[in-house]
Amino acid sequence: DxxxxxxxxxLFRKEGQNVTLSCEQNLNHDAxxxxxxxxxxxxxxxxxxxxxxxxxxxDIAEGYSVSREKKESFPLTVTSAQKNPTAFYLxxxxxxxxGEQFFGPGTRLTVL
Amino acid sequence: xxQVKQSPQSLIVQKGGIPIINxxxxxxxxxxFPWYQQFPGKGPALLIAIRPDVSEKKEGRFTISFNxxxxxxxxxxxxxxxxxxxxxxxxxSLLQGTYKYIFGTGTRLKVLA
Numbered sequence: 001d002x003x004x005x006x007x008x009x010x011l012f013r014k015e016g017q018n019v020t021l022s023c024e025q026n027l028n029h030d031a032x033x034x035x036x037x038x039x040x041x042x043x044x045x046x047x048x049x050x051x052x053x054x055x056x057x058x059d060i061a062e063g064y065s066v067s068r069e070k071k072e073s074f075p076l077t078v079t080s081a082q083k084n085p086t087a088f089y090l091x092x093x094x095x096x097x098x099g100e101q102f103f104g105p106g107t108r109l110t111v112l
Numbered sequence: 113x114x115q116v117k118q119s120p121q122s123l124i125v126q127k128g129g130i131p132i133i134n135x136x137x138x139x140x141x142x143x144x145f146p147w148y149q150q151f152p153g154k155g156p157a158l159l160i161a162i163r164p165d166v167s168e169k170k171e172g173r174f175t176i177s178f179n180x181x182x183x184x185x186x187x188x189x190x191x192x193x194x195x196x197x198x199x200x201x202x203x204x205s206l207l208q209g210t211y212k213y214i215f216g217t218g219t220r221l222k223v224l225a
Contacts, residue, residue: 004155006155040121040217040218041217042118042201042215042216042217042218043156043201043213043215044215045212045213048212058212090155090156092155099144099146099161099205099207100146100158100161101146101158101213102158103148103155103156103157104155105154105155106153106154106155108153
């Protein structure tokens with residue numbers, strides 16, 4: 001089955017710790033995206049990548065970092081510099097020349 | 113210029129009713145307008161999308177109406193069912209360039225049985 005997987009589904013972190021969220025896709029999509037979702041604020045773009053070894057900051061990149069070493073993988077690191085990291089994180093991918101973005105099931109991060 | 117304004121924030125209808133969700137945008141360069149449906153704890157899934165060269169698109173019980181001159185588009189759900197209870201997001205995008213989506217803030221729909 002083709003799709004996007006995110007792991008873990010739930011993640012708990014202590015303040016001051018970095019944590020990495022996994023995103024893998026087997027759709028052969030070139031572009032991948034990370035969004036943050038907070039209640040009442042919709043989806044906000046953190047980082048996106050159109051090709052391997054290249055990525056750009058989105059609207060709320062501060063306190064986050066990414067890498068794109070493989071086409072199918074786009075991990076997101078939430079660093080201790082992110083002041084309010086508790087949120088629902090969504091990964092998405094798309095064919096570069098088409099509009100539809102396919103979303104993964106999400107990871108809910110809670111900072112204790 | 114980059115905002116997409118979505119209303120209402122929440123909506124309650126009776127089964128069989130026709131909920132309508134509205135979105136407005138500023139950037140006339142946007143050329144792709146998708147709607148996503150999201151159930152609690154799940155990722156959003158594409159419901160239906162429209163390009164600005166058509167004024168209406170139907171897929172099953174879901175219809176998008178598009179008014180290019182007013183820079184507005186809306187989602188209508190015909191014969192709504194309790195299973196349609198979810199959060200709906202509109203978005204706008206440029207198909208050329210970065211393929212970034214600008215999302216609305218979402219509408220939480222509840223369909224009463």
